[in-house]
Amino acid sequence: AQKVTQAQTEISVVEKEDVTLDCVYETRDTTYYLFWYKQPPSGELVFLIRRNSFDEQNEISGRYSWNFQKSTSSFNFTITASQVVDSAVYFCALTGYSGYALNFGKGTSLLVTP
Amino acid sequence: DAGVTQSPTHLIKTRGQHVTLRCSPISGHKSVSWYQQVLGQGPQFIFQYYEKEERGRGNFPDRFSARQFPNYSSELNVNALLLGDSALYLCASSLFGDTEAFFGQGTRLTVV
Numbered sequence: 482a483q484k485v486t487q488a489q490t491e492i493s494v495v496e497k498e499d500v501t502l503d504c505v506y507e508t509r510d511t512t513y514y515l516f517w518y519k520q521p522p523s524g525e526l527v528f529l530i531r532r533n534s535f536d537e538q539n540e541i542s543g544r545y546s547w548n549f550q551k552s553t554s555s556f557n558f559t560i561t562a563s564q565v566v567d568s569a570v571y572f573c574a575l576t577g578y579s580g581y582a583l584n585f586g587k588g589t590s591l592l593v594t595p
Numbered sequence: 596d597a598g599v600t601q602s603p604t605h606l607i608k609t610r611g612q613h614v615t616l617r618c619s620p621i622s623g624h625k626s627v628s629w630y631q632q633v634l635g636q637g638p639q640f641i642f643q644y645y646e647k648e649e650r651g652r653g654n655f656p657d658r659f660s661a662r663q664f665p666n667y668s669s670e671l672n673v674n675a676l677l678l679g680d681s682a683l684y685l686c687a688s689s690l691f692g693d694t695e696a697f698f699g700q701g702t703r704l705t706v707v
Contacts, residue, residue, distance in 0.1 A: 525700040528698075
């Protein structure tokens with residue numbers, strides 16, 4: 482069975498602070514994919530990143546960065562110099578080799594205040 | 596290019612009724628998946644269709660059914676609605692079903 486745990490339910494930061502969202506996963510698959518999605522109040526899930534289990538390189542995209550560590554089964558997401566527009570619910574998700582069913586965590590609600 | 600479009604955006608139904616939700620994938624995408632998101636939770640996988648065939652099904656009762664049409668659009672049907680079916684229903688499209696999934700804005704279903 483696959484499971485994703487996002488232990489942080491809500492995080493509140495002041496604009497320009499850095500913030501890290503934690504994601505811990507469980508899977509028996511040797512090949513799997515990890516995702517992060519952003520869900521603003523409008524409801525649409527916005528794709529941020531997909532990472533396969535064989536690629537542990539950290540990735541940076543603008544103010545966003547991701548740290549994948551298989552040794553601790555974690556795939557953490559950091560927003561540098563947060564902005565009010567970053568306020569949203571962020572979901573970490575996992576899928577197996579077949580890739581067809583995303584297993585989502587419960588999400589972390591991020592509030593960035595001016 | 597248009598993204599994933601879902602209709603309607605909002606819907607109110609009475610217990611016991613039937614509902615049909617519709618989804619049009621991104622042009623060129625052959626796979627459509629459906630998810631249910633209850634308030635305060637992450638989305639739960641319901642179905643995936645690829646090339647008009649069901650490829651996977653989540654842990655949902657037989658009241659939930661879906662199909663995919665030759666133009667790759669999809670319908671999700673829910674019979675005998677329960678109050679617990681109230682949720683945001685999200686459709687996602689992907690090129691082959693095992694690549695990045697792009698989501699629509701969802702249909703918010705309220706069962707009263």
